Amino acid sequence: MIKLGTIGTNWITERMIEAAHATGDYLLTAVYSRHEASGEKIANGHGDVTVYTDLDQFLSADDVDVIYIASPNVLHHSQIIQAIQHDKNVIVEKPAVLTQYQFQNILDELSLHPQVHFFEAARNVHMPAFHVVADYLNDVDGIDGADFTFSQYSSRYDKVLNGETPNVFNPQFGGGALADLGVYPVYDAVGLFGVPERLAYYPTMISTGVDGKGTAVLNYGDFDVTLNFSKISASTHNSEIYHGREIITFDSAGEVTEASIIRENQRQILSPLYGKNPMIPEMSDFARVLNDPDNEQNQADYHRWLEQMQNVNLVLSRLANFAGIEYPTKLEED
Known part of the structure; x- marks a missing residue:
């Protein structure tokens, strides 16, 4: 043990x-x-x-x-x-x-x-669904882009709205969206596509002095990957990788508990829902x-x-x- x-x-x-x-x-x-x-x-x-x-x-x-x-x-x-x-x-x-x-x-x-x-x-890149998506992309001849989203409203943001500064929103503690939820979609992008050639990050700063949410764009030469993440708002958007008529999709970029391919509105399950502790x-x-x-x-x-x-x-x-x-x-x- x-x-x-x-x-x-x-x-x-x-x-x-x-x-x-x-x-x-x-x-x-x-x-x-x-x-x-x-x-x-x-x-x-x-x-x-x-x-x-x-x-x-x-x-x-x-x-x-x-x-x-x-x-x-x-x-x-x-x-x-x-x-x-x-x-x-x-x-x-x-x-x-x-x-x-x-x-x-x-x-x-x-x-x-x-x-x-x-x-x-970084639990997302160890999930079965992530491995299935990575294996599938190994046999794909080029992609057209991707959007990875992980947005969860933090209950501690309520404290910020009340004038407090909890650690996750405190610049002295290294808080903020990029250094928290943003790590997961960056892991997805790097794990699937490597280090981008160019990049940009457009944060939304909040009263405590950290980024509460943000959008990053990673350029890989022939395609872009857009990352959206937030601790001050929520989203139900899945994450998607675009390949011609196909969409390779999984749930939030931080979870990756299931994955599918959508072709002309027909869904094929690549990896079923992982229902245990992620x-x-x-x-x-x-x-x-x-x-x-x-x-x-x-x-x-x-x-x-x-x-x-x-x-x-x-x-x-x-x-x-x-x-x-x-x-x-x-x-x-x-």
């Missing part, structure tokens, strides 16, 4: 623990939180789990093989580096880090700890590598994910730069 420790006490951590246990490969052994009560809430119901309020003690724990990080974006870089330095494998919620410099810094640290593995929890496929993929790191296929997959992660970080950085968005490199303490 892979012994799992967690940083972060949001709902996504609870969902990840549920997915990890569903794979049968992980056992939650440790939880870190600055506040013991929050840590106890995450640990409750999972057996013998140690709750830490001291980060160094948590990172030094012998009963932790991999650390899942779901803290505010601005804290990811320092926590990833510390975990690697303690020879712990890392699974980090998207975005892994906020700048290209930070990503290179992590690669440099990984080179000093070659036994450590580093994963980004974090199970990614956690299964990561466990496969951690349990058998010397397997050639596992090594190839891991290095492909790492390269894809770096390319996504590159595209996100270029999009932010185009829009004049600057992310913090560390949390400024009062």
Whole structure:
């Protein structure tokens, strides 16, 4: 069993623990939180789990093989580096880090700890439907473009409207739509088509100083991919890839739970609805590598994910730069 420790006490951590246990490969052994009560809430119901309020003690724990990080974006870089330095494998919620410099810094640290593995929890590209779409496109002679949409109204935007600044909308924490929901459609585009030749990002800025929503255009020479994502409005639009008379379609760009082809109003199911916890496929993929790191296929997959992660970080950085968005490199303490 892979012994799992967690940083972060949001709902996504609870969902990840549920997915990890569903794979049968992980056992939650440790939880870190600055506040013991929050840590106890995450640990409750999972057996013998140690709750830490001291980060160094948590990172030094012998009963932790991999650390899942779901803290505010601005804290990811320092926590990833510390975990690697303690020879712990890392699974980090998207975005892994906020700048290209930070990503290179992590690669440099990984080179000093070659036994450590580093994963980004971009669940959409590990879904069965995503793989089916990717395989289908491998046999397609060119496409005419694509539109990827992932818009979910955040309940925390209500706090913004009431004059508050929650972390996900706080520039000091690396908040905003691009660094949150926008990561998913960027992963879809990079995973299916690679790094674009040119790009642009047109954000809608909100009162807290971050982008609440935005539209990005990625140019691949012969076609464009349009990305729409929002935390201040919702959408029911599917994501579509255009190929002559065909439309390859899947649900929201962040979920990719099912996929179809539409030809002249006739729908053919490519991948049926995945009705289980959507974090199970990614956690299964990561466990496969951690349990058998010397397997050639596992090594190839891991290095492909790492390269894809770096390319996504590159595209996100270029999009932010185009829009004049600057992310913090560390949390400024009062």
